[in-house]
Amino acid sequence: MxxxxxxxxxxxxxxxxVHYPSLAEMEDVEISxxxxxNKERLEKTANKYKVEKIYTNYKQMFEELNLDGVYIIMPPHHLYDIVIDALKSNLNVFIEKPPGITLFQTENFANLAVKNGCKTMVxxxxxFIPLLRKTKEIVEKNGPIIQAVSTFYKNMYPNFLYFNGATDILTCDGIHSVDVLRWLCGEVKNVKSIVKSYFSEVANAFNAMIEFENGATGILLTNWTVGKRIHTFEIHSKSISAFVDCDDKALIFRDNKEEPEILLTTEVAKSNERHKFYGYYYEDRHFIDCLKENKEPECNFSDAVKTMELVEKIYKNNISSKMEEKNEGI
Ligand SMILES: NC(=O)c1ccc[n+]([C@@H]2O[C@H](COP(=O)([O-])OP(=O)(O)OC[C@H]3O[C@@H](n4cnc5c(N)ncnc54)[C@H](O)[C@@H]3O)[C@@H](O)[C@H]2O)c1
Known part of the structure; x- marks a missing residue:
């Protein structure tokens, strides 16, 4: 093989x-x-995964190894030049979220990837969380999703800066919740939001109502100032409602019945390992399969542009009076 x-x-x-352990487990993948x-991290990782070819200059690695694809796992403000150089070398590229610091960067990634015929994934x-994927499938058997809620609560008080402020909270982390709403409901039509900065100079609460082209309603409820990390989803269709906590379980209610069907996240994933039941292994598997089968990954750079556009719309369509003053001129 x-x-x-x-x-x-x-x-x-x-x-x-997540990514080294996932790929190292796959028999059809070689970490070449x-x-x-950082030489210390380089050697430690090379020893752990028994990789012989190590580099401090990525361009040399791109030139010397005949790679099928490259993972570029950087803080977002260090991503740009490396991704552009990889795409210019006609490499297939996997990156973490966020896909760049700005929508403009993501668009440049997407345009170059299309021009050079590179497969890409964010x-x-x-x-790719097995529980969320399965729940979506079950709900959609009753018809299209008509309403979805995506919540993300965290307590980062009093330090709200990701990567020392290189990027904002919504683009860096809230983007997961934004992306799930798009994935569940499709193309965006209208957005109204309330963006607030609680106990901080920086925006740290992002709440939005989104109308989708197919008529579905999406609700985003997020706040980085509150009790603890709680990250959940609701998915509704005709006579069915699912309440999903991907760290734990999904409750699925049907036809007015009191008792829900219960799906456990570790059981659906058939694993207690977080990099599996939380979707990281399966997103890597998807990227590798797309390379093997010459298929476009589900969340390629062009698709990620749409998620970044929605992030930008959440800022621009803020109806909160305080932020409206701040946003004047955007
Ligand atoms: N999907 C998720 O749930 C999730 C969770 C956490 C982090 N992330 C994302 O993962 C990404 C990486 O975050 P991290 O905390 O692991 O970063 P990190 O700082 O720990 O690792 C980045 C590494 O890149 C190296 N590096 C920097 N510039 C380089 C260059 N030019 N050439 C070669 N190496 C270089 C650094 O030395 C460092 O070892 C971020 O985008 C973050 O948002 C995603």
């Missing part, structure tokens, strides 16, 4: 937590080379 040859730029914490400017892992 011919193995898919993958290179990595980045031996940081998140890549080591890895690159990091790690919107929630779409």
């Amino acid at each position: 011919k193995k898919v040859k993958i290179g990595f730029v980045g031996c940081g914490s998140f890549a080591n937590m 080379g890895i690159c990091d400017i 790690g919107f892992n929630r779409r």
